[in-house]
Amino acid sequence: MFSSRVVRSPRWRRPISAVAFIPAGGSPKAESLLISKIAREICKTIRDQPRWEEHLLKSLSSRYPSSLFFHPACLREVLRRQSLDPLLSLRYTLWVCSSSSSAADPAASAAVFDALVAAGAGGAAMTAICSTKCRPSDRSLSLFLRRLLTAGAFQEALQAVIFLGSVFNFTPPLPVWNAAMEGSLKLGDPHLAFNFYHRMVNSGVPGDALSLGLLARALCEAGRLDEAHCLLRGAARAGLAATPGVAAFSELVSKLARQRRYSEMSAVLHLMIAAGRPPDLFTYQAIIHALFRGGLVAEARRIFAELRRRGYSPDVPTFTAMIDGLCKMGSTEEALSLFEEMALVGLKPNEYTFNVLVDHFWKKGDWELAQRLHQEMLNSGFAGNSVTLNTRLAGLCMHGSTSAAVAMLYKTPEKDVITYNIVIQGLAEEGRMGEAMGVYRGAVEAGEEPGCGAYDALVRGNCQAGEPAAAAALMEEMVMRKVEPLSRSYDCVIRGFCDVGNVDEGLLWLGRAISAGNKPVEESFDRLIECLCGAGRVDDVLVVVRKMVEMRRRLGEATCWLLIETLCGRNSTLVCDYVNRILYDA
Structure with a gap:
């Protein structure tokens, strides 16, 4: 409810009124000019004075009738002049409404709401609705919800939907519901998508094929694959118009493939074809990745061949998926053959394609070919980055060239925490603990936080060097930096103290390991x-x-x-x- 507080003018000592004031012998035009003059002074005051509320009452109300000062026309004129500053307009509107209930102008308040929405001030727009009791148009409310969703404020949007429904009996249109569900999925929150879907259904808004597809994707994200399959099967039986797009089917195929449920994956593929939603390149990419992860190289090759047979031209990500899988399975020659085929069909490998091959040949020990591919990548316009650097460093450390890796670390600016982790572990594996600790300290000074793998290598290295106290100090530092030590790190420290005859410290670290939830x-x-x-x-x-x-x-x-x-x-x-x-x- 608006405030019923009476604000008294210092001159007339009477309650402020919003009754239209027309000067004696004046005309509506004269009144309009006077209101415009008052509005101009008000705008200057609220822009220049930090605490203008008290100043307005003292300065303007002593020179103008309060009936004009709080006239709805004056409010509208001030808001028109302040259109570029919606937050200040809201503050002024709230002050006018609290000072004179009859000055409240629903149209003006709605205009403030629209300005706040356009400026992306969702919280202030919600305040305008709650405080001024204005009723913006359905179009304005829909735009308000869309702005919240675009800003990623999904929880706020859900609360706004609930509030607007209870106060204004407002139900968003279907596109807003679909946008809310899709945004929730991008946020990685399928349960929020479920909430929006259930509220949409309870509001009496019939979903469409897109709504069902988003629901199916949310079920997949939540691990409810059987329900997603059942939903898509039912939609397909209802006809093409009700059948979700390929993305929902592809998501289910990908999840089933990751769980190695290949027979069900095959059933979904057949359902896609029967429903008029044939698999696209993204579907095939997901299948190929999953088959390689499961070690089913022959099946992955068959799917790649089927993709071509169906008339698809594999794109760069699809070729890269095949090359990556073949490299990991040790089919080097076939991977190189596909890489060369990309150039023959006019496809330019991307940075990830090069990195897959460079990483493979570094780890394989074929440095000459790895260097040639790396140079080819640079010649193709891809600048070296931390991923490329890490690939090379891992290969050097794996084949005993840790000194070269250290030199490369210090002369290359494109490094990240993974870069430091690789070199630290490489040095520790070779027993070069002084250098490893130096790289570790350099990482910390550079603002990087080495991972538990790097700490574990340092702990094991110090224990093997007969320095369990140094290893224990590192463990203490890990805890201080909120890095959870590995269980095997505790085991190394326990045995390390025993090896130097300090069984009391060994017992102490046994207790710490158990208290931390580990089982030595x-x-x-x-x-x-x-x-x-x-x-x-x-x-x-x-x-x-x-x-x-x-x-x-x-x-x-x-x-x-x-x-x-x-x-x-x-x-x-x-x-x-x-x-x-x-x-x-x-």
């Missing part, structure tokens, strides 16, 4: 038990054994005999009895 491997338990037995610390031995049994870890045979000898001495009868008990319990 049997070798770590065995090593602790051996050290504790050697030190005659029977009570600690029993604590470790109890933890080991709780985690369903088995004692090694040699460790088991050592444990029983420690507990029972050389009494063979007791030794055999304890061995049987421990082996049974474990």
